[in-house]
Amino acid sequence: MAQNKVAGPEIERLIQLLAKLPGLGPRSARRAALHLIKKKDQLLVPLAEAMGVAVDQVGVCSTCGTVDTSDPCAICADPRRDLSVLVVVEDVADLWALERAAAINARYHVLGGTLSPLDGIGPEDLNIASLIERCRIEEVEEVILAINATVEGQTTAHYVTDQLAHLEINITRLAHGVPVGGELDYLDDGTLSQALKARTRF
Numbered sequence: 001m002a003q004n005k006v007a008g009p010e011i012e013r014l015i016q017l018l019a020k021l022p023g024l025g026p027r028s029a030r031r032a033a034l035h036l037i038k039k040k041d042q043l044l045v046p047l048a049e050a051m052g053v054a055v056d057q058v059g060v061c062s063t064c065g066t067v068d069t070s071d072p073c074a075i076c077a078d079p080r081r082d083l084s085v086l087v088v089v090e091d092v093a094d095l096w097a098l099e100r101a102a103a104i105n106a107r108y109h110v111l112g113g114t115l116s117p118l119d120g121i122g123p124e125d126l127n128i129a130s131l132i133e134r135c136r137i138e139e140v141e142e143v144i145l146a147i148n149a150t151v152e153g154q155t156t157a158h159y160v161t162d163q164l165a166h167l168e169i170n171i172t173r174l175a176h177g178v179p180v181g182g183e184l185d186y187l188d189d190g191t192l193s194q195a196l197k198a199r200t201r202f
């Protein structure tokens with residue numbers, strides 16, 4: 001039996017679109033839509049305006065592959081960044097995570113995914129050629145592979161390392177091991193043995 005619609009087609013459309021957002025199912029989409037409608041002036045109008053600006057101005061940085069409202073992006077154009085270090089990430093979300101942590105004052109290169117032969121994703125589908133080109137023409141001394149510790153991520157890291165081998169660049173990767181605040185008893189065997197192998201002097 002078909003469910004009754006809760007409101008007119010305009011509101012139904014809003015709910016359907018919200019339900020496509022990550023983490024929102026139909027139920028939470030209805031709640032979000034109702035919240036937006038109730039807070040029309042404080043939330044719905046500014047959100048619609050912000051989305052309009054995003055539609056008009058957001059694009060991909062032709063240098064590093066992140067998303068921003070300018071090209072080159074704010075990070076690539078920032079003169080205070082250390083030009084000698086490039087941090088390679090899979091996705092813009094990873095770049096944002098590193099920037100949130102304010103852990104490094106370097107520039108980035110977004111691969112746009114990982115190598116995955118089973119899904120038909122090869123080197124030409126990722127921003128690898130542009131990474132090699134940047135390393136060749138820019139003053140890069142170190143490439144940090146901040147790539148996820150998944151099988152695909154590590155395969156990608158090995159491939160990128162091979163492709164950069166002919167350049168005189170230090171290639172490093174993030175440490176694998178015990179998370180800050182982590183308890184050994186809760187770690188999986190792979191993480192625990194990696195942490196032991198990568199132990200450092202106290």
Ligand SMILES: [Zn+2]
Pocket residue numbers: 061062063064065066072073074075076077
């Ligand atoms: Zn950029």
